[in-house]
Amino acid sequence: MASTQISELLRFLSKDAKVPLAMAMAKTPELQKANLTNAEQISKTEIQSLEDIFKDKKVAKQVLNASKRACKKRAASPNTTPSSPKRPKSIDIRTETKPFEIEYSLRLLMPPADENKLQQIKVVTNRAPLVLAFAVGVLKYTMPEQPISSRLSLAQAVVSANSRAKAVSLGIENGQSAEEEGWGEGHPVLKVLGREIRVLKRWDYDPWHDKPSNISGAKKEVPSTIDFEDFLGRANVGSTETMPPLWGVDLEALRGSRGNSSTEAPRTNSTLPIFRPESARSYLLKAVTKSPESGSSSKPKRGAALQQESEEHVGYLLRAIDMVCSSWASDSDKEELDRRAWACYLRVRPDVQSGTRGWGEKGQVCLSDILKLRKGQ
Structure with a gap:
């Protein structure tokens, strides 16, 4: 895979799919072997294939949904305004447990x-x-x-x-x-x-x-x-x-x-x-x-x-x-x-x-x- 393709895949995983960068970097070779090198290919695959790679149902679903959203955005009009990103969760430093x-x-x-x-x-x-x-x-x-x-x-x-x-x-x-x-x-x-x-x-x-x-x-x-x-x-x-x-x-x-x-x-x-x-x-x-x-x-x-x-x-x-x-x-x-x-x-x-x-x-x-x-x- 060319370096530009690797960069695009990592950018999709870390930016669009919100996968931690360390995990995205570790899973890229496995995605390459499965011929899942871009959002379009990922959007057409089965959820089970992603679960086998990420070893986490929640993350696999997160990546699949992000790939589908990315494909929809590309198909939409260039003037379409993307939705604002979700606010990440913050935590209260005061613990609720012993x-x-x-x-x-x-x-x-x-x-x-x-x-x-x-x-x-x-x-x-x-x-x-x-x-x-x-x-x-x-x-x-x-x-x-x-x-x-x-x-x-x-x-x-x-x-x-x-x-x-x-x-x-x-x-x-x-x-x-x-x-x-x-x-x-x-x-x-x-x-x-x-x-x-x-x-x-x-x-x-x-x-x-x-x-x-x-x-x-x-x-x-x-x-x-x-x-x-x-x-x-x-x-x-x-x-x-x-x-x-x-x-x-x-x-x-x-x-x-x-x-x-x-x-x-x-x-x-x-x-x-x-x-x-x-x-x-x-x-x-x-x-x-x-x-x-x-x-x-x-x-x-x-x-x-x-x-x-x-x-x-x-x-x-x-x-x-x-x-x-x-x-x-x-x-x-x-x-x-x-x-x-x-x-x-x-x-x-x-x-x-x-x-x-x-x-x-x-x-x-x-x-x-x-x-x-x-x-x-």
């Missing part, structure tokens, strides 16, 4: 540090989910006070910034970003994996609030030996640099919700669009799969069994990253550890490991290669 329950539901389980087993594990993914995994992993050490909801939100903000930078380099995006137009003005800036992101402080949110005193009685599914700091963050770290829990602010969604023609960006807003932690977690679990080379049964897994296998292999990946970060954390400051984590990602990203040049194609990641990046290895 903080402990939120954090517990978002936790990412990691297996015990069995190095011999990890050395044999291989996963298949592409670059965006791997960036997400490294960001979540390093934030545990650079910002230990942050709960898992904040780590996931901040990590997704990094992925979004990287994806947009890649889109600009490919000519898919043009013009100034929301950040360059000033939509982030007034919000603090953090650097994660070398990427600056805007954040929102959650002053009224305490992840430790309402933690049951008797776990076995309050929540039977919670192990008595659970490490609360692993998903609630370290309470009272005692540093003057300690921040309250944070959200990563979605500046592009903020600009879209106010209209690109606005002449002035708002400095404050109590209901800002943020990168949802549950979406980031779901994306990670769907985008990291077991490599066929790691051994598999003849009968493919489906449903709950497939989900469990995915969670296990995401856990293996996070454990390997955690072992690397912890090996450098004791004698590295936060900035240095952040730089090392990014350098580690660059060494093991799928296109390097597989030897391919395709930016949207999945590749194999050997956890043994990640473990080699520990201090002293």
Whole structure:
């Protein structure tokens, strides 16, 4: 497929179908193989074909409906005025659920540090989910006070910034970003994996609030030996640099919700669009799969069994990253550890490991290669 066709397909998926850019980039090769390279071809296909590619009925239906709308617009008169885009959902920073329950539901389980087993594990993914995994992993050490909801939100903000930078380099995006137009003005800036992101402080949110005193009685599914700091963050770290829990602010969604023609960006807003932690977690679990080379049964897994296998292999990946970060954390400051984590990602990203040049194609990641990046290895 010519580069112009790739750009047009990505533009349709990200702009018209509202598919996250990282997902659009990952699914483009599969759409190519199915000969679905433009909106017209997609509009004529069966919904099941799209479900097989996107692995999500809602997204598949979203893409199919967008392709039909795009075809209708082309057939309509040039003077037809397109309808205004829907306002993206904003969230209230005041949670409606108990903080402990939120954090517990978002936790990412990691297996015990069995190095011999990890050395044999291989996963298949592409670059965006791997960036997400490294960001979540390093934030545990650079910002230990942050709960898992904040780590996931901040990590997704990094992925979004990287994806947009890649889109600009490919000519898919043009013009100034929301950040360059000033939509982030007034919000603090953090650097994660070398990427600056805007954040929102959650002053009224305490992840430790309402933690049951008797776990076995309050929540039977919670192990008595659970490490609360692993998903609630370290309470009272005692540093003057300690921040309250944070959200990563979605500046592009903020600009879209106010209209690109606005002449002035708002400095404050109590209901800002943020990168949802549950979406980031779901994306990670769907985008990291077991490599066929790691051994598999003849009968493919489906449903709950497939989900469990995915969670296990995401856990293996996070454990390997955690072992690397912890090996450098004791004698590295936060900035240095952040730089090392990014350098580690660059060494093991799928296109390097597989030897391919395709930016949207999945590749194999050997956890043994990640473990080699520990201090002293």
